């Protein structure tokens with residue numbers, strides 16, 4: 676049976692981490708608190724070859740090779756709604772929303788032929804997959820593919836910058852390699868999170884000061900909002916540290 680899918684605008688997937696293309700992260704820096712999320716992809720994974728094109732190939736201390744994907748991410752706790760999610764569960768920036776939101780539920784970090792399971796709604800999601808919904812995927816191909824192609828194109832375009840960033844972090848924070856090795860060894864994988872400021876420094880972006888000025892108030896607000904929540908201690912620590920880093924970057928002459 677060919678998979679059918681339609682969004683009913685329940686808003687459930689508009690919570691927590693939202694991976695962005697670099698272009699979208701920069702365009703929405705005044706909206707989303709940004710962090711860099713690293714994912715090691717093992718050489719026996721289905722989309723490994725694609726991951727080597729989108730990320731950096733890294734040799735681990737145990738001599739295994741992984742592809743490392745780094746995603747600029749709107750970094751929110753899973754229980755937090757996207758700041759643009761309206762009370763009626765519609766998107767407040769629909770005409771201007773990031774590529775990731777347009778391509779959902781497809782995911783261009785995976786090969787196109789390996790997307791079928793993404794059309795099965797997660798627990799609590801109210802996506803329509805009934806016979807009334809349109810067929811969206813057939814013979815391992817996405818039928819309406821413009822958004823998928825656009826997001827994939829942006830990811831390929833930014834790949835050299837992400838490689839520069841991975842090389843910089845592994846040079847100046849060499850312990851990161853051991854963290855990646857531990858995650859790659861876990862059956863469930865894992866993520867490593869680094870700051871936007873390290874990315875701005877590594878890639879010497881000319882707009883670093885403006886991006887930091889846009890991020891600083893968001894980080895301060897989230898540090899305050901998460902201050903007294905014992906379940907969000909790690910998020911609070913990150914937001915507090917990143918708020919200081921953004922203040923300092925924004926003040927640089």
Ligand code: SF4
Nearest residue numbers: 689757759760766776
């Ligand atoms: S930008 Fe819009 S579509 Fe994307 S997560 Fe936020 S509310 Fe949802």
Ligand code: SF4
Nearest residue numbers: 682683685686688802
């Ligand atoms: S969970 Fe499904 S129905 Fe709800 S907003 Fe996301 S894509 Fe649409």
